[in-house]
Amino acid sequence: MMHVREPDWAYVARSLVKVLAVTAALFLAFSAADRMLWVFMDSDDERMVRLYGTAARIANPDKRLTHGYGDGRWLLKKSYTLLGEPRRAGPSEGETEYEIAENLFGTIQAPFLDGPSGSLADAIGSVDAELGVDEALTERVRKTIDELPQTLDAVAVVEFAHSMTTERLVAFNRRHRVCGGADVSYMYSPSYYDDSSEPASLNAVVWNRGMTEDDTQAGLTYQCETEPWAALTEFRRWVGLLDEGDDLSAFELDYGWLTGAAKEGVVYGLVVDRWKLAELGKLLDDPEVRTVHLADVAFDLGGMG
Structure with a gap:
């Protein structure tokens, strides 16, 4: 008769704790590197809002773009989100979010703000x-x-x-x-x-x-x-x-x-x-x-x- 060996649950628990600890450490290290990298890049969040937020409003008069908020900086990009609604004659249908993202190389992406529709x-x-x-x-x-x-x-x-x-x-x-x-x-x-x-x-x-x-x-x-x-x-x-x-x-x-x-x-x-x-x-x-x-x-x- 074949005996099935019971799992060593204590060993499984220790391994899981180690995996979680390593994951948390990597996340913290990644976040710290992210912040430090943007500091060394001398990024100007205020200029991003003033420059690209205004450019989005100029190019998209079909939308009432009111205010926005920063989404923080990440290793591959930082972003700014504008809130707005379609410019229609009728009652408001609620605000939509429109993201403007900038990568480390200064390339801007704004897929829903490329012009009026x-x-x-x-x-x-x-x-x-x-x-x-x-x-x-x-x-x-x-x-x-x-x-x-x-x-x-x-x-x-x-x-x-x-x-x-x-x-x-x-x-x-x-x-x-x-x-x-x-x-x-x-x-x-x-x-x-x-x-x-x-x-x-x-x-x-x-x-x-x-x-x-x-x-x-x-x-x-x-x-x-x-x-x-x-x-x-x-x-x-x-x-x-x-x-x-x-x-x-x-x-x-x-x-x-x-x-x-x-x-x-x-x-x-x-x-x-x-x-x-x-x-x-x-x-x-x-x-x-x-x-x-x-x-x-x-x-x-x-x-x-």
């Missing part, structure tokens, strides 16, 4: 430089807006017939009582595509002064009709923080594209958030406005009843 992306992509007045186009858009309830909220792009200097834009704001704020952003460059160049495409440069704030709910004071002056000053200040070697390709932006837009300082259109259709329709009477591209409309359910 959906109908607002189409509206932004429709804006071009110096297209001039098109009365037939203006009338088609006017007819569309007039056929809809004027109290609808809208997300839209107001395209100018010609690029606007800051002086002309301030005068435009005063004529129409357009007040600077979180619901008005300035397009300093239209998007670009040319498959014979490198890079082949670049995102539009869409700027709102709140983009440099890590928490846009912090109560930033806007300057109403004269806000374009403050917005351009802040945009130029931020661009001045850039280095030519900064990796902005994850956002389909680059140093020359941004510095050129800052130097030129003209506006090709406005991205407006949750404006009433009636307000947008009035802008079509101004010869400075080529057209209005509607991206989304919705009833303001909070204002009903």
